[in-house]
Amino acid sequence: MKVKFYGVRGSIATAGDETRRYGGNTSCVAVQVGGETLIFDAGTGIRRLGTELGFQGVRAHLFFSHLHWDHIQGFPFFGPAFGAGNRLDVYGVQSDLDPGGHPQTIEFPMATLSDGPPVDDAKGVRAALAAQMTAPHFPVGLDAMRADLRFFDVPYGERITLPASSAPIIVRHIGVDHPNGCVAWRVEHDGHAVVYATDLELAQGIDGEVFNGLVDLSRGADLLIFDAMYTPEEYEGKGTFSRRGWGHSTFEMGATLAERAKVRSLCLTHHDPGHDDAFMDRLASRARARFASTTIAQEGLELSL
Ligand SMILES: [Zn+2]
Ligand SMILES: [Zn+2]
Structure with a gap:
């Protein structure tokens, strides 16, 4: 399993000298596993991934x-x-989230997603992607995309099984605390696992429902990719305003989760647009002092599991 980062910035793309080393593109991570390409999120970083994949003969899954x-x-x-x-x-x-954003159930039915016809739901992922490709925002619509695009609105909690070489790829998720809802994904294949958990806040704190769900989801993973947008001081609002309720976490929370779930390594991502490279270097030292096997996501970083 190979994991490569194409976008590591949160909220808005942040080009410039101050963010050159860690990168300024927004969320996109590619996982190459069992001969398949899995992509997580289509922030601005996905443009470069597309260039690398090429224009023809491409087959990919985008979550x-x-x-x-x-x-x-x-x-x-x-x-x-x-x-x-x-x-x-x-x-x-x-995701079936209540108004407070808390998942109502955290369970993983054994159902397998069928390779069925495209789902065209007004609230679904297809509708959201189509909406941003309309005038006056964009010159061509989704119908200009000539690839065979299939959209799946995955029922909350449903496990996805993708056929692959040597063993099937299992993808599952849970809902997390974030404005408008969000899910964290886990990919498993042949004894290896990576968890992509960004845009989440542990609003109920450590040992809250979301935290415990994430411990289950992340248990024993080779790599936990985690939202660490704020420093603990920023989150609490020391010397500034509090970021509580904004839907993001800190490296401290990531480290506690990594320890509890006994993951092999932690990678922090979704960097705040205001955190330049020098700031990120300092944050990296602090994060490693807290959980030794920590890396900071950087554009172009490739990890082999
Ligand atoms: Zn985000
Ligand atoms: Zn978000």
Whole structure:
């Protein structure tokens, strides 16, 4: 299993000298596993991934954590989606969250997602992607994409099984605390696992429902990719305003989760647009002092599991 980061910034793309080393593109991570390409989120980083995949002969699975701008804005610039003959399966979850954003159930039914016809739901992932490709925001619509695009609105809690070489790929998710809802994904294949958990806040704290759900989801994973947008001081509002309720976490929370779930390594992502490279270097030292096996996501970083 190979994991490569194409976008590590949260909220808005942040180009410039101050963010050159860690990168300024928004969320996008690719996982190469069992001969398949799995992509998590289509922030602006997906443009470069598309360039690397090429225009022809591409088959990929694209999973959305949620549909905020910084996770969809790159989609209209994903080259393989325009190439006839390419195949792109797109997955989103209509998570059953209560008004407070808490998942009502955390369970993983053994159901397998069927390779069925495209779902055209007004609230689903297809509708959200189509909406950003309309006038006056964008010159061409979703129908300009000539690849075989299939959209799956995954029922909350449903486990996805993808056929692959040597063993099937299992993908499952849970709902997490984030404005408008969000899910964290886990990919398993042949004894290895990676968890993509960004845009989440542990609003009920450690040992709350979301935290315990994430411990279950992350248990024994080789790699936990985690939202650490704020420092603990920023989150609490020391010397500034509090970021509580904004839907993001800290490296402290990631470290506690990593320890509890006994993951092998932690990778922090969704960097605040205001955190320049020098700031990120300092944050990296602090995070490693707290959980030794921590890396900071950087554009172009590739990890082999
Ligand atoms: Zn985000
Ligand atoms: Zn978000």
